[in-house]
Amino acid sequence: MAISRQDIEKVALLARIKVDEAQVTALEKDLSNILDLVDQLQSADTSQTEPMAHPLDAAQRLRADTVTETDNRAAFQAIAPSTENGLYLVPRVIE
Template sequence: MSISSDEVRKVAHLARIEVSADQLTTYAAELSTILELVTQLDGADTAQVPPLAHPIDASQRLRADTVAETDQRRRFQAIAPAVQDGLYLVPKVIE
C-alpha cells in the first residue's frame, strides 16, 4: 500500500501536526514502508495460535492480606482544617 504526499498532508492537518513541504515525501515513504510491513504481518497464518492476555505465562506473587499499619485516622483528622462526621471537608470546586 502506498501513501501519497496529499494523504500525509490531509492526516497531518486532521491531527493538527505541522509538516513542512519537504518532509511530506519523506513521511509518505516511511508510512508506506510501515503499511507494507503490516500487510506482510497480516498474511501470517495465526489460526493455530491461541489468544493471549500477556506474552509471558506468569502469575503474580500475592502477599498475605494482613494489616500492616495501625489506624491513625483520628490523629490525621486532628490536624485537618475541616472535618465533619469523620470526613474531610474541602472547598467546593465545581458549581
C-alpha cells in the first residue's frame, strides 16, 4: 500500500519527529515498501482467530502496596538536561 506525503507528515507530527522535504521523499518510498511487505497479512484468514497481545498465557501478578522507593532526586537530576529547584525545565507550556 502506498503512503502519501501527507500521511508521512501527519505521522511524523504524531511521533514528534521533524522531517524535511528530502526525508519525506525518502520515507515515502521506504514506508511504502515496508507496508507492501506487511500487506501480506491480508492474505491470512483470521476470521476465527483471537488477537494475541502477548506470548505468555499468564495473568498479571499484583504487588503489595508498600513503599519500596526512596528519594533519589539528586542522582536522577544529575543526568537531566535542564533542572532548577528540583523541577525539570521545558520551554513554556501553553495550555
